Amino acid sequence: MYQCYSVYAVCGFAAIGGGLFGFDISSMSGVLATQAYMNYFNVHGRYRQGAITGSMAGGSFFGTLASSFIADRMSRKTSIQIAAVIWIIGSIFQTAANGVAMLVFGRAVAGIGAGIASAMVPVYQAEIAPKEIRGRVVALQQWAITWGILIQYFIQYGASFVDGGAHNPHQSTLAFRIPWGVQIFPAILLAVGMFFVPYSPRWLAGQDRWEESIRVLANLHGHGDIGHPKVLAQYREIEEAMTFEREAGGSAIKALTQPRMFSRVILTVSIQMWSQLCGVNVMMYYIVYMMQAAGVDNILLTASIQYILNVVLTLPAILFIDTWGRRPSLIYGALSMMTLLFAVAGLSAAYGIPNPRTDPSLDAVSWLIVGHPSVSRAIVACSYLFVCTFALTWGPTSWTYPSEIFPTGIRAKAVSLATASNWAWNCALAFAVPTLFETINWKMYIVFAVFNLGAFVHVWLTVRETKGKTLEEMEEVFESGEPAWRGVASGSRLDKLQRDIAEGRVKVTLRLRPRRYDHL
Numbered sequence: 467m468y469q470c471y472s473v474y475a476v477c478g479f480a481a482i483g484g485g486l487f488g489f490d491i492s493s494m495s496g497v498l499a500t501q502a503y504m505n506y507f508n509v510h511g512r513y514r515q516g517a518i519t520g521s522m523a524g525g526s527f528f529g530t531l532a533s534s535f536i537a538d539r540m541s542r543k544t545s546i547q548i549a550a551v552i553w554i555i556g557s558i559f560q561t562a563a564n565g566v567a568m569l570v571f572g573r574a575v576a577g578i579g580a581g582i583a584s585a586m587v588p589v590y591q592a593e594i595a596p597k598e599i600r601g602r603v604v605a606l607q608q609w610a611i612t613w614g615i616l617i618q619y620f621i622q623y624g625a626s627f628v629d630g631g632a633h634n635p636h637q638s639t640l641a642f643r644i645p646w647g648v649q650i651f652p653a654i655l656l657a658v659g660m661f662f663v664p665y666s667p668r669w670l671a672g673q674d675r676w677e678e679s680i681r682v683l684a685n686l687h688g689h690g691d692i693g694h695p696k697v698l699a700q701y702r703e704i705e706e707a708m709t710f711e712r713e714a715g716g717s718a719i720k721a722l723t724q725p726r727m728f729s730r731v732i733l734t735v736s737i738q739m740w741s742q743l744c745g746v747n748v749m750m751y752y753i754v755y756m757m758q759a760a761g762v763d764n765i766l767l768t769a770s771i772q773y774i775l776n777v778v779l780t781l782p783a784i785l786f787i788d789t790w791g792r793r794p795s796l797i798y799g800a801l802s803m804m805t806l807l808f809a810v811a812g813l814s815a816a817y818g819i820p821n822p823r824t825d826p827s828l829d830a831v832s833w834l835i836v837g838h839p840s841v842s843r844a845i846v847a848c849s850y851l852f853v854c855t856f857a858l859t860w861g862p863t864s865w866t867y868p869s870e871i872f873p874t875g876i877r878a879k880a881v882s883l884a885t886a887s888n889w890a891w892n893c894a895l896a897f898a899v900p901t902l903f904e905t906i907n908w909k910m911y912i913v914f915a916v917f918n919l920g921a922f923v924h925v926w927l928t929v930r931e932t933k934g935k936t937l938e939e940m941e942e943v944f945e946s947g948e949p950a951w952r953g954v955a956s957g958s959r960l961d962k963l964q965r966d967i968a969e970g971r972v973k974v975t976l977r978l979r980p981r982r983y984d985h986l
Contacts, residue, residue, distance in 0.1 A: 780862060813844055
């Protein structure tokens with residue numbers, strides 16, 4: 467069977483799994499304002515909508531916890547295919563939903579698939595990519611998420627014009643069934659296409675399938691030449707790391723609870739937590755509510771601009787994350803988002819009024835900006851800048867960092883725990899934000915701004931720079947004894963090892979059948 471070995475193509479295609487996450491995020495944004503959705507599911511209470519929105523994140527939480535067991539036993543590649551199949555099943559139930567119960571069930575099932583994919587796609591990408599572009603290709607996960615958000619939103623925007631538009635009280639259910647049905651097709655493409663990409667070479671090595679591992683490394687990084695110095699250097703690094711892990715012994719669960727690893731688990735769980743508590747959920751799931759509160763006229767079209775900005779501004783992060791690094795992205799991102807949220811809170815407090823409840827379509831919010839178009843525009847601008855900042859910083863980095871700081875033997879389980887944190891907070895916020903819009907209104911932005919301040923302090927004290935280091939060098943990065951803000955020396959020992967192999971100073975013995983590779 468044909469296999470693609472272009473690192474960018476392989477990692478880019480696997481990132482379609484991230485696109486499923488994006489479809490999830492905006493699966494509600496465009497239908498919330500349609501009469502078809504509100505009337506068919508009788509969504510007029512904040513708790514019901516919170517339960518519907520949060521059900522997918524709840525399913526994703528359990529999907530991420532299960533993902534590592536599937537990935538360690540059946541491979542990272544197969545786990546992504548299983549995720550796609552589960553997503554298809556969940557989407558079918560959503561599309562055919564005849565009530566809230568069936569919709570919640572379908573969203574929860576699809577969430578399990580999205581959870582598995584969101585945890586294992588970055589692991590697969592990190593284990594495929596060379597150190598020089600690892601951040602870039604793992605960040606493709608975030609770019610795919612932004613594309614999923616954008617595509618799903620515009621499908622919903624187009625479908626909202628069914629039967630005369632979103633305000634027609636007799637609008638057909640096609641307004642929401644079309645968008646939920648279309649999201650089946652990317653998952654079909656992912657499930658089939660993953661047959662044509664290689665297994666992770668590090669997973670193969672962990673299964674003692676060394677010959678297959680060296681062949682994949684050679685095809686990915688040495689143009690098929692298993693004697694290429696770069697291939698041999700990576701092989702030796704992987705072999706030494708595997709040997710060290712096995713000599714240490716114990717189960718993966720036990721390894722995760724050892725102090726030196728447990729601190730990293732807490733770090734990555736916290737990074738994924740902060741990526742949700744920064745306030746991006748307000749801007750993605752419930753942007754319609756935010757625009758309603760700001761007094762914006764064409765809500766769906768105005769909101770769509772931020773989804774476009776999200777896609778466009780993630781691209782510079784992909785291109786330069788391996789240049790400017792992970793730590794600066796998280797630090798400056800948290801400070802910028804904090805500032806913008808304080809600005810939105812200040813404008814809303816100064817110029818807003820309590821909702822007089824004269825317009826039933828605005829019942830979801832309790833605080834409105836009325837008669838101040840310049841203030842409304844300023845709030846919209848702040849929301850755009852917030853999304854741009856997230857796209858440049860926390861969006862891609864929060865996926866890259868957890869996937870690269872753990873040893874191969876526990877990487878899948880550690881990343882699944884970190885991603886479970888993402889989905890747990892995602893679920894909690896999806897359920898809580900409608901209530902916050904109705905109860906504390908503009909003060910909600912202050913809460914999220916303070917969370918960003920907490921994220922800044924935590925990152926400054928604990929996040930170490932990992933750019934330019936191989937996955938096998940993370941022990942040196944985290945066990946250097948230096949505080950996080952000082953970091954370790956730049957450069958990688960892999961470069962020296964590669965030169966030594968090329969110049970004949972180091973010999974590498976491959977675990978291959980001699981009769982087939984006598985020339986080595």
